[in-house]
Amino acid sequence: MTTSVRLRIILGENNSQRVILQDGLPTSVADLSKEIAKQCSLQGNFRLQFMDPDFDNDFMNLMSTSEIQDKSTLKVVLLVTSSDRDGLPIPHVETSQNESACSSLAPSLLSCDTLVLSSPSTSANSESSASLAPVLSSSVKSSAWPAEFTVPRFTYDAELKLEQGNAAFKTQGTFLSPDPKLKMSILDGLAEEIVKYKLYPSDGEYGQVAEALIKKHPCLKERGSVTGYSGWKASLKYKLGNYRTKLRNIGCTEVTVNSIKHKPDGISSPAYRVKKPRKAEVNYCPSHPQGETDETLEAVRQTLLNEVKKKNNEKNVRMLMDKSFSIRRHEVIQEPLIADFKTRWPALFRTEEVCAEFERISTVPLVSTFFAKMDAYIAKLMKIFANRGGVAGRRIKTLLLPTTQTDAIEVKRECITKSLCVYLNEDPSSLILEFMDTDGASAQEAIQKAVMGIYVIRYEGTSIEDSPADVGVVLEGEKVLQDLCSVPYATAMLLGLIYGLNLNYLPELRYTFEAFQKLFLELDTNKLTNKVQALKTKLFSDVFE
Template sequence: MAASVKLRIILGENDSQRLILPDGLPATVPELVEHIKRQCGIQSDFRLQFMDAEFGNEFTNLTSVSEIEDKSTIKLIFDSGLPGTSHSTSATSGCSDESSLSCASYDTDILSSPDSAASRSSGWPPVFHVPKFPYDCELQLEKANDAFKATGSLLDPDIRLKTAILDGLAEAIVQHKVYPTDSEFEEVAEALVSSHPCLREPGSATGYGGWKVSLKYKLANYRRKLKRLGCPEVEVNSLTNKPAEKSSPACGVKKPRKAEVNYCPSYPSGESAETLEKIRETLILEATKRNNEDTVAAMMTKTFAHRRQEVIRDAPMIAVFKTRWPALFRVHELCAEFKRITTVGLLPKFFSELDGYSSKLLQVFGKKGGAQGRKIKSILIPMTQTDSIDVKRECILKALSVYLNEEPDKVVKERLDCDVDNGQAEMETIFGVFVIRREGADLDDGPEDVIIILEGVEVLNNLGNVPVAIAMLVALVYALNLSYPPEWKYTFEALQKLIMGLDGQRLSKKLQVLKTLLAR
């Protein structure tokens, strides 16, 4: 059997994903194209280019599969000339109607819109880059760094220099987030003394402990300044924005908990709550029209801050919010909303990472013994009965839940189509996924319907398969600022931090153990 092959697929600007071919490279380019369409959920026609090492890694048209190998980079050139917007990212196949997942583009580049200038374009960087300080400060630091290299002497910065450094760092930090974690403060302080070794603190175990403490105080003061200026992400936590019974600033503090990059953004330039509310009212009418996806998408981007502040400040009931923002409860708009909040494309990332972890997860599951191990084995049985990638993903997600000591059927509930009426009462209270299957149907036929219900409200249906529904449930949690259901707390943590890579440095003990096993 051929060895598994991984390819990097460039779908458009700032949009790429991993393609896994378990049986190795196909024999022909058209077969490779079919694999890409199936795994990436692309409907548009395209041709392939590969990174040609013989010509300085420039992209060249791919005419033979022999020109690529494991871990090659492939670029898609769409016939429509719109590589960034003409593809779908559902990673599913078999779509036959306009509501199914591979019939729409989910990753419209919403962050490049001029109307979203107030939104951040990226999350916390892997490596924090120390900004440039005022010219005179840079001169002083340059001389002090030279003296440190020559004699090892350290600089004792005066109050003016230290203030300038802390101000510059605070401004750089808030470009990424207003509420950094303790470890992120440490990253900044460490980056500072690495860039300017003359600032190391004598007698400190790390050399930057004092800078870390000073940064925390500086950013707290900086947030007070932002609150006075009306920054919504900070202002939402002021006493004037809390209910009367909340007498303490610490009560009901609202800030990013799940690595949201644009948690509570400011209104676009020139817009106000009144003007955006008028756009929202127009949006309700536009959402009812056919073939109007581009207009709706533009209006959803325009009103993102208005919608987000409503979610954060008012925490409306889902039934009310769905009435006010019906366009949000469509798969492609929900994916776009997730990207606005996190800057990460949902479905491409979700499925490429899940598929990438699959073999390792199966190895970890296989070593589990006892009742848990037996239950996992029974859950994985359907994988041996079909070649469907959707069934494989569903089995792995359910087995992951069991491995984390949680029950899959607490969130993913299944019913036969003949028993739907009997489960109606349960559907009115469930938080999660409801799967309707035809009695006697084969695995390859897929479910009759897959529905997501929150607070007793059917928010999405016709989702095609369970893996997509679980991904959309993650998107809904972000879009509606919900807490993870306690019965699937660790499963959702795994989806967020291991699969989506959001806040992946802070893991519970249970997830840290799993991550260590997957890294072996």
């Protein structure tokens, strides 16, 4: 019998609540968050923190439910964006000299991912903001694919049969051969749970679901199968294919975009250039909000063109960008020219909106996540890079030399970024274009020829330790972002634009971008190439070579 678990939930100053989990601790943090939100009547996005005894009971972000037990204390931290934080105090942030310059050039460093504890005053502000904020489409998902897939409860009769089958397996070791009705109930239940996260799971994710099924219900394990679930995995693929057909017939946008009528003339294969998430996008092609059409959202876009010209109008711009998210995604997956798209959606090419769009697509805060992971890995990365030999090792030592002359975090981040490219046998000059302010026409010509990258213009006679004259992002030969505070920040913005504009990674930098995505942003970490997997193994090992 499952033992219930009691938790103390801190909701704010002088505000806590007891939560009782009758079925024990969930296997994933996402499921725990849902249960806490339900019992505490919480709305909006939040993060859970647990009291870590290894660090004098300071609160740390909860990454796994194995960190907690009965009578543990958790703290709820609301994730507040700039659109709903008016009137909220901005927490003090320790900054270096370079970072303090960033605050004036790029306010989104503070506004994108501000964390505050809920309190009576902040709740009031949140409620007033929520009343103004538009409701996104019901098809917009709120969480990414879970690290551990939770098998849902099936229909009552199916659960009864499985309970009897598991009991027989435990006592006699006999396997259950599900009848067609039971198998259909199981597959239907799994399919409904899968589409909460994505409509096009990968082969590994199908395997993850099938493995979770036989782990929860061992009587369903297949005899004669190496894994014990290969048949369930194949059945799930067929079930999801049929499920997508049903969704296409009722007009689900993420599926209808791949129907034959949306293919180029003369193409009769549904498999031709399927438009689906490829970089762990949670909301790739959402349906329009209820009551909205292409025409009404086009009117919103026209309004947005006027609102973006006004000063100190970030709140209204954010509301309109939220509301028009679906039509913008429908446009961008058709791969328009960057210049044309910038003309239609100029608000997207602001740093704060790059952050917001990335979070709409992936549900992950861009800047805070990227830098938190990079900073956590800096010490080990420098040791790993120092052990690299040959030509690459000598080049890395040259790139890391500025880190021995200054403790500035921005310098370390930039050196690590360049060294990462070299370590993965790629050229950092393909990512970062560096010029002097005296280069003039030659620099402009090189930028116009660049397909994708970051440009840096430094003052004559200065080095990496000094503030640059200009840093920006270039796409298809056009400067889409300028006057950024540093190369690392521009790198984060480039990643945000790649997601926001549905761009492919540069082939010559595929491993570097994979490391950015899967190691620093922790998106789609289940499947890594050999190079990135080897680097990840060393990051989590005490032996680097």
